Amino acid sequence: MNPNYLDFEQPIADLEAKIEELQLVGTDNDLNIGEEIAKLRDKSTKLTESIYSNLSAWDIVKVARHPQRPYATDYIKRVFTDWDELHGDRHFGDDKAIVGGIARLDGKPVMVIGEEKGRSVNEKVMRNFGMPKPEGYRKALRLMEMAERFKMPVITLIDTPGAYPGIDSEERGISESIAQNLAVMSRLRTPIICTVIGEGSSGGALAIGVGDHLNMLQYATYFVISPEGCANIIWKTVEKAPLAAEAMGVTSSVLEELGIVDETIPEPMGGAHRDMDLMAQRLRERLSHQLDTLAETPIDELLEKRYQRLLSYGN
Amino acid sequence: MSWLDKIVPKLTRSDAERGASRVPEGLWKKCVKCGAVLYRPELERNNDVCPKCDHHMRIGARRRLDTFLDEDGREEIGSEVEPIDRLKFKDVKKYKDRLSDAQKSTGEKDALVAMRGSVNGLPVVAVAFEFAFHGGSMGYVVGERFTRAAQVSLAENIPLVCFSATGGARMQEALISLMQMAKTSAVIERLKQQGTPYISIMTDPVYGGVSASLALLGDINAAEPGARSGFAGPAIIEQTIRQKLPKGFQRSEFLLDHGAIDMIIHRNEMRDKVSGLLSKLTGRSAA
Numbered sequence A: 001m002n003p004n005y006l007d008f009e010q011p012i013a014d015l016e017a018k019i020e021e022l023q024l025v026g027t028d029n030d031l032n033i034g035e036e037i038a039k040l041r042d043k044s045t046k047l048t049e050s051i052y053s054n055l056s057a058w059d060i061v062k063v064a065r066h067p068q069r070p071y072a073t074d075y076i077k078r079v080f081t082d083w084d085e086l087h088g089d090r091h092f093g094d095d096k097a098i099v100g101g102i103a104r105l106d107g108k109p110v111m112v113i114g115e116e117k118g119r120s121v122n123e124k125v126m127r128n129f130g131m132p133k134p135e136g137y138r139k140a141l142r143l144m145e146m147a148e149r150f151k152m153p154v155i156t157l158i159d160t161p162g163a164y165p166g167i168d169s170e171e172r173g174i175s176e177s178i179a180q181n182l183a184v185m186s187r188l189r190t191p192i193i194c195t196v197i198g199e200g201s202s203g204g205a206l207a208i209g210v211g212d213h214l215n216m217l218q219y220a221t222y223f224v225i226s227p228e229g230c231a232n233i234i235w236k237t238v239e240k241a242p243l244a245a246e247a248m249g250v251t252s253s254v255l256e257e258l259g260i261v262d263e264t265i266p267e268p269m270g271g272a273h274r275d276m277d278l279m280a281q282r283l284r285e286r287l288s289h290q291l292d293t294l295a296e297t298p299i300d301e302l303l304e305k306r307y308q309r310l311l312s313y314g315n
Numbered sequence B: 001m002s003w004l005d006k007i008v009p010k011l012t013r014s015d016a017e018r019g020a021s022r023v024p025e026g027l028w029k030k031c032v033k034c035g036a037v038l039y040r041p042e043l044e045r046n047n048d049v050c051p052k053c054d055h056h057m058r059i060g061a062r063r064r065l066d067t068f069l070d071e072d073g074r075e076e077i078g079s080e081v082e083p084i085d086r087l088k089f090k091d092v093k094k095y096k097d098r099l100s101d102a103q104k105s106t107g108e109k110d111a112l113v114a115m116r117g118s119v120n121g122l123p124v125v126a127v128a129f130e131f132a133f134h135g136g137s138m139g140y141v142v143g144e145r146f147t148r149a150a151q152v153s154l155a156e157n158i159p160l161v162c163f164s165a166t167g168g169a170r171m172q173e174a175l176i177s178l179m180q181m182a183k184t185s186a187v188i189e190r191l192k193q194q195g196t197p198y199i200s201i202m203t204d205p206v207y208g209g210v211s212a213s214l215a216l217l218g219d220i221n222a223a224e225p226g227a228r229s230g231f232a233g234p235a236i237i238e239q240t241i242r243q244k245l246p247k248g249f250q251r252s253e254f255l256l257d258h259g260a261i262d263m264i265i266h267r268n269e270m271r272d273k274v275s276g277l278l279s280k281l282t283g284r285s286a287a
Helices: A009-029 A033-052 A055-065 A072-079 A122-125 A132-151 A168-172 A175-187 A203-206 A227-234 A238-248 A254-256 A278-294 A298-313 B003-007 B010-027 B041-043 B061-068 B097-105 B141-156 B171-194 B235-242 B252-259 B267-282
Strands: A081-087 A096-105 A108-115 A155-161 A192-201 A211-215 A221-223 A263-265 B028-030 B037-039 B075-078 B111-121 B122-131 B160-166 B198-207 B222-223
Touching: A009 A033, A009 A055, A055 A192, A055 A221, A055 A227, A055 A238, A072 A096, A072 A108, A072 A278, A081 A254, A096 A132, A096 A211, A096 A278, A108 A132, A122 B252, A132 A155, A132 A175, A155 A203, A155 B111, A168 B235, A175 A203, A175 B171, A192 A203, A192 A278, A203 B171, A211 A278, A221 A238, A221 B171, A227 A238, A238 B171, A254 A263, A263 A278, A298 B171, B003 B041, B010 B041, B037 B041, B061 B075, B061 B111, B061 B122, B061 B160, B075 B141, B111 B141, B111 B267, B122 B267, B141 B160, B141 B171, B198 B267, B222 B252
Parallel strands: A108 A155, A155 A192, A192 A211, A192 A221, A211 A263, B122 B160, B160 B198, B198 B222
Antiparallel strands: A081 A096, A096 A108, B028 B037, B075 B111, B111 B122
């Protein structure tokens, strides 16, 4: 099994392996292999298209958690310019599961806040696998309030397996830190655009997810409890996670229908990780357009709209 | 089967058995903490607090509001809001059926009851979670009733008091339930901006999405003695960190010690304590 491909993608992996083999042969003799390779490439594209047009909710959860999926810092590098990272909550520490800072989008200053899982093993440990602690959410809050003072829009990138469930997290008030963000974001006097780029898990995702516009990348996922957690409670086994994912409707198409997600940003064929630059370009274009649109609404009106929308959830 | 069983009619026998078990079950209750067998009427007079060990037993939403509010002038808020199964959620059982089972066993439409009334003569809006209904979980109805109650508070500048008892968000309502966290937090923030007091009282237990929203946003956060509250449940934390949790972890006393709550309030002092606080916060005097 090729670790760069998910289980349901193995037929694609097999084809790609064949193509690679042929290419190696092709360099040492000039048999007419070019045509064969082109055919296989075509077949691989078609296969990817057909597999990806039929993904189950659980498959999408796997794509959202793909080890090569672009993370917040990958997008920060590609979507924004002139990035200055800002650190610390000013009370306890600097939580590296959340990155934040000032950058420019189309030349205009914005505050960017993202949850970051980390790529290498060392980085994953340093970033606590993208599971923020209270100081992470409090850093985010500090930066959002700063954005309000300097009239900068806030752009958040959501990607977390959840807020960290640990003794220290509880001791320092993880619940309060999340609750506080929800309260303040509901009235922050600057436009807020939130995008679920990978895994949006529960309160730990929502804590940077309240705003004027909610995007989801096509194969991102957003849930109140992980499919594994849900399966464990209902069926007493994580084996049933695919059923739980289906039942909870964890994908952008369901959430758009429910009126919770505003917009789904299409991913490159085979997922964002197949072409990070293209994905980043699409994200930049949408964010830039959305910011321009939000800027047309006077701030008081925008806040009233945000509030009414929050109140309407579930109606 | 003995000859006696054969000649005693079955009906009579089972009736007698039922009759025999009815007396102790109805009149006596065992304290889950100290094991004392307690005389029910006496226990009720003590607000379901064990007279032997002071354990605060779980009580239902209506009884909670009944023991808290003055007798006169109560009016329920949001009772017309009823659950909707938008996702047609089904696991081993349909969510719709789970709802009707819970409705039958509790007599409530959902897990939150909201009322306006007064406490020691001070006007309040009070809401209480019904833990027996689906673990007091927060879905659309809980969020909506809470919000409507808070809107009454906002419009009339009447303090809001919340008694929470919940396992967290209701997973059968998926993201709709998650969004109730944002919704309730938004309306609480409006109360805060307006200077209308909100007092949050956590009763055993308060976890997950409710803990990470409305339960910890009070101007004053308080808890009953021994109540457990946290974001993640102890089992999840133990599983993550692979070590045993310290004694008393996530209990009210722990929360007080770590600065999460302002005070611990004994159930028998709830009315006087809360009305005393509200009187100082609002400048109105209690009866």
